[in-house]
Amino acid sequence: MTLRFALLGDPVRHSISPAMHRAAFDVLALDAEYTARRTAPDEVGPIMRSADLAGGNVTLPHKLRAARALARPSAAVRATGACNCWWRRPDGELAGDNTDVGGLRTALSRFGFRPRGARVLLLGAGGAARAAVHGLLEGGASSVEVLNRTPARARALRDRALAHATDADRAADAVRVVAAPHAGATYDLVLNSTSLGLSSGDPLPLELVRNAVGARFGAAFDMVYAAGETAWVRHARVLGIRAVGGLDMLVGQAALSLERWFPGRAAPFEVMREAAVAELRSRPEPEPADGSSAA
Template sequence: MTRRFALLGDPVRHSVSPAMHRAAFEVLGLDAEYVARRTAPDEVGPVMRSADLAGGNVTLPHKLRAARALARPSAAVRATGACNCWWRRPDGELAGDNTDVGGLRIAFSRFGFRPRGARVLLLGAGGAARAAVHALIEDGVSSVEILNRTEARARALRDRALAHASGADVPADTNRAADAVRVVAAPHAGTTYDLVLNSTSLGLAPGDPLPLELKGETDRVGFDAAFDMVYAAGETAWVRQARALGFPAAGGLDMLVGQAALSLERWFPGREAPFDAMREAAVAELARRAGSEPEDGSGAE
């Protein structure tokens, strides 16, 4: 019997998730379907519980609401309060995970960034930032400095990280890393950051301002690398600026593919997601929408 999966969000028309998962199902020979479904806030729980769906993904603006619909949330969901992947267990209960956390780890690995001992400047304090902070403190960063337009929201993110890390089941090194999460009004002059990480949505729309004007900061602050969680056909303007200034930079495509691959492995235990095929499908779909054909699958953040 065909297993059906759906992406829930609003909007969903822009998503490349259907292209990625359909490519994966074909490679693995799975009898499964994946569709994007525009979903209103009050529909999220009922749709997740509907008998015709075996599971799916959740995107903006419903990740927090989806987490509340779960009977069996993962540790990452409990820590972040957000769910982007759910599935129906054999007993009928809904389980869920935040595979954005693991997706970011995959992207960091492919980029060559190792969080342990690193000093990170994080731009933004929304849902993507929750996943980023959780991954970074679990992986042993030296510090995370949160720079956000609304300071209260940044402090709420920091407080959540501290509250989770103080739990009895959390390793001591994770607790120490959480203590190093700080809110800043600007990058500290004279500091060299191992990574500046954009978790805002700036860069999704043409004409968006840059999340941080790197050119104006490099006279007083050092950056060893930049990572943009936004993905686009080609590179975002922020990634282009970082590379023009001479330091390594990457966009969010590998994170996107990574979270999708991990989602598939939650739905089909024992199966290894075909990362390369999923990435190629995402690149092709992004290029199609941009009105150009991809030269190859590399560097298309």
């Protein structure tokens, strides 16, 4: 029997997830289908519960709603309040995970960056930033300074991280809300989780040399992804800062999703990555400004 998986989001027209999953199903000879479904908010729970789907992914703007539909949320879903991957267990209950957390871990590891003991500047405080804070704390980062256009949202992110951290005291020391990079500081990593860079006319999320306070950066990670370099990755590399875009994180979250749906199978990361790059290269238009490319 063919197993059916779906991506729920709105919009989903520009998603590259179907290309990645179909390539993986082919190479693993899995009898499975993956489709993208444009989904209204009140359809999310009913579609996740429908018997014709074995599981799927969730993207903007439904990740929080999907988390609430789960009977068996993972620790990452509980910590972030967001679910991007769900499946039906043999007992019929809906289980789900936030594989953006593991996807970032995979991408940082491929980048050769170890979070343990690292001082990190995190730009942004949206859904992707929740996954980043949780993953960085679990990975042992010594500090995560959150810089966001809307400071109240950064404070809410910190409160949530503290409420769900495995070591609340350490998290309280590590996660700080900042209005600018610390004067004269050296950060091991600066991580862009804002949506700046999705549109070609966007300003850089942070100017890495002429920032007002003279902070320095060992490495830069841009969650925005492209077939080649993103504008911010190019900016960093020109300055001699090691930098990488979000493509491996995107492929990583997809690979982990597949491994949740088919326990015991190893996702073919390189095959999925090639499919993602081919799909991105085939796009005639620049990225839309509304974040619709996520997942």
